[in-house]
Amino acid sequence: MSNNITNTPEELIQKEYTAGFVTDIETETLPPGLSEDVVREISRKKVEPVWLTEWRLDAFRRWQKMDEPTWAHVKYPPIDYQAISYFAAPKGEKPKSLDEVDPELLRTYEKLGIPLHEQKMLAGVEEDPSQPRVAVDAVFDSVSITTTFKETLKEHGVVFSSFSEAVHSHPDLVKKYLGSVVPKQDNFYAALNSAVFSDGSFVYVPKGVRCPMELSTYFRINAENTGQFERTLIIADEGSYVSYLEGCTAPMRDENQLHAAVVELIALDDAQIKYSTVQNWYPGDENGVGGIYNFVTKRGACRGARSHISWTQVETGSAITWKYPSVILRGDDSIGEFYSVALTNNRQQADTGTKMTHIGRNTKSTIISKGISAGHSSNAYRGLVRMNPGARNARNFTQCDSLLIGSECAAHTFPYIESRRKDAIVEHEATTTRVSDDQLFMCRQRGIEPEKAVSMIVNGFCRDVFRELPMEFAVEASKLLEVSLEGAVG
Amino acid sequence: MSLLEVSDLHVKVADREILNGVNLEVNPGEIHAIMGPNGSGKSTLTNTIAGQEGYTIETGDLRLNGTSLVDLEPEERSYAGLFLAFQYPVEIPGVTNMEFLKTAVDSHRKQRGETALSSVEFIKNMRTLVSRLEFNPEFLKRGVNESFSGGEKKRNEILQMLCLDPKVALLDETDSGLDIDALQVVAQGINEFRKPHNAVVLVTHYQRLLNHVVPDFVHVLLNGTIVKSGDASLALDLERMGYAWLEQDANP
Numbered sequence: 001m002s003n004n005i006t007n008t009p010e011e012l013i014q015k016e017y018t019a020g021f022v023t024d025i026e027t028e029t030l031p032p033g034l035s036e037d038v039v040r041e042i043s044r045k046k047v048e049p050v051w052l053t054e055w056r057l058d059a060f061r062r063w064q065k066m067d068e069p070t071w072a073h074v075k076y077p078p079i080d081y082q083a084i085s086y087f088a089a090p091k092g093e094k095p096k097s098l099d100e101v102d103p104e105l106l107r108t109y110e111k112l113g114i115p116l117h118e119q120k121m122l123a124g125v126e127e128d129p130s131q132p133r134v135a136v137d138a139v140f141d142s143v144s145i146t147t148t149f150k151e152t153l154k155e156h157g158v159v160f161s162s163f164s165e166a167v168h169s170h171p172d173l174v175k176k177y178l179g180s181v182v183p184k185q186d187n188f189y190a191a192l193n194s195a196v197f198s199d200g201s202f203v204y205v206p207k208g209v210r211c212p213m214e215l216s217t218y219f220r221i222n223a224e225n226t227g228q229f230e231r232t233l234i235i236a237d238e239g240s241y242v243s244y245l246e247g248c249t250a251p252m253r254d255e256n257q258l259h260a261a262v263v264e265l266i267a268l269d270d271a272q273i274k275y276s277t278v279q280n281w282y283p284g285d286e287n288g289v290g291g292i293y294n295f296v297t298k299r300g301a302c303r304g305a306r307s308h309i310s311w312t313q314v315e316t317g318s319a320i321t322w323k324y325p326s327v328i329l330r331g332d333d334s335i336g337e338f339y340s341v342a343l344t345n346n347r348q349q350a351d352t353g354t355k356m357t358h359i360g361r362n363t364k365s366t367i368i369s370k371g372i373s374a375g376h377s378s379n380a381y382r383g384l385v386r387m388n389p390g391a392r393n394a395r396n397f398t399q400c401d402s403l404l405i406g407s408e409c410a411a412h413t414f415p416y417i418e419s420r421r422k423d424a425i426v427e428h429e430a431t432t433t434r435v436s437d438d439q440l441f442m443c444r445q446r447g448i449e450p451e452k453a454v455s456m457i458v459n460g461f462c463r464d465v466f467r468e469l470p471m472e473f474a475v476e477a478s479k480l481l482e483v484s485l486e487g488a489v490g
Numbered sequence: 491m492s493l494l495e496v497s498d499l500h501v502k503v504a505d506r507e508i509l510n511g512v513n514l515e516v517n518p519g520e521i522h523a524i525m526g527p528n529g530s531g532k533s534t535l536t537n538t539i540a541g542q543e544g545y546t547i548e549t550g551d552l553r554l555n556g557t558s559l560v561d562l563e564p565e566e567r568s569y570a571g572l573f574l575a576f577q578y579p580v581e582i583p584g585v586t587n588m589e590f591l592k593t594a595v596d597s598h599r600k601q602r603g604e605t606a607l608s609s610v611e612f613i614k615n616m617r618t619l620v621s622r623l624e625f626n627p628e629f630l631k632r633g634v635n636e637s638f639s640g641g642e643k644k645r646n647e648i649l650q651m652l653c654l655d656p657k658v659a660l661l662d663e664t665d666s667g668l669d670i671d672a673l674q675v676v677a678q679g680i681n682e683f684r685k686p687h688n689a690v691v692l693v694t695h696y697q698r699l700l701n702h703v704v705p706d707f708v709h710v711l712l713n714g715t716i717v718k719s720g721d722a723s724l725a726l727d728l729e730r731m732g733y734a735w736l737e738q739d740a741n742p
Binding site: 433436437438439441442443444445446447448449450452456457459460461462463464 | 540541542543563564565567568569573574576578579580581582583584585589590593594597598601633634650654
């Protein structure tokens, strides 16, 4: 006889990935392989202007001379870039309205809980202020399916469309800003993306406009054997404000799929961009088979004085995450923020963090990173805070906390600080804690079931970051953690 | 029927026998004090009753209201009406006391087939309870035991006890490290809790708590067994004479 405690960490970390279904739809896919011809073909399919085709080709040529980065704390077999298909789209003409969208696709988004109907607008009912409206751009494999609330946004002068559309509707803005924050040769994956990027979202908020609703893009990988390479460009003109959210999921497949996106944000004088991500790509199974390689370059430029960019990310998916949403603080008195929750379970690996480059005077940055590791996973925070010679009175505050669940996982912190100024204030705090048996026992003694207890403890740990998310997404994120941790106990 | 019945309990921790044949019977309305020197097995007894991992019951039985606890998970023992106030309450950063208490209370309600209380209702109940205990209401908004003083942590245990209203409350050295004021608050909480239908088992080193909470029975635990039981006056004897005289009795 013994006091039977049956819930070992291993037994309880059994993750259910609810977004793992496949949509049965006819797809037009380019054969695997990458060459100048493939780049030209992608550009041709999108009927792009010559300058953009050339831009892509230049990126491709540079990419060919580059090497895959190896400095991240992640391990994976070599990727055969010739075995990947670089374009996949549902067959047929791009639908002009929601009525023309394949019902199978609509069902997919319904299943994922993404609202593609503008019901409230159509019904003409009074808006319920507790149900904030969200405009959605739905990207399925390589193309955007539909963008909602475009008309409403247009009334405010806000442009929210797929990237492909923006190339035609706002060529000057695209030409001016594309690659201006993440140059095409910035890094291996950014160069690859610049060559083959398919679709993504484009946002322009004009001077003095406060965007009247949350904007969001929902990325879905469906096709087999393809990569997803989306490109997002957000420009907030002087004195404007926009809050943007991206979400992503993919089917459960045995092979790894590559996702190499580039996101560029530009904030002019007094503008503010709040960019939130809830990343839930398929993480692979408990033995580390399958899952998305999420190799993403995200960077914001605080170009204007008093501009403000904040990145908030909740990363629970992907087999490997390589991602450092950064801010270049060029404008005087500009503010950069990075709030991150990265959760790894089973065999997942994450190497994520941020780069804050202080150039302007009185620039301020805040980094709050919460890493949670469970199972056999590995979770690293990597951050760079750079104070350039001109960054008078710059300051940074960094806090990196790691929470371990079980004894087989790992957490690492790689903080780099490069300060060229004596008056710069750089503060760094780091902690590593474990969900302890004592915490768990205390909860259970009070009648809280172990799974509930762990999710409560993890949620408490993430509180500082969840506070930064738009309300409805905070609830979503907290639920997602619960699912991702289904029962982790240490 | 007794409320809590410990019979011939033998417990091993890391292959070492810590308890060797403990017997204890606690009836409704009673307060029992368990005293004994360090290492005599007091915390082993309470942790075993609550179902803490690593305490292996070799033989013997534990019954609450006639139901054996031995095969129950810690949370099931909690639902059965068992409460343990910890000697060292741990912190849960970022989880507010209110959230923690509501989660615990809701779990208990669910087990009883009752619906969860609305937040408004729950907060109202808690405010009443907190003001009765003369706690600062801010207490509820803070993270569970997060940067609490020793005294605040112990008060928090008492708050949880009153909130969950168990049948049997085990208090593991709840009086240790308390100043006089905190000790009185804790004692007041225990006296408030005690009802004709429930029972309290106090594990303590000192007589001083027993000045405020008068036990019906005092037991001395020595080397893993109860060597002597008596009424409240036994605690006073122990205060005066220590444990040595019992040790001689126990090892003839």
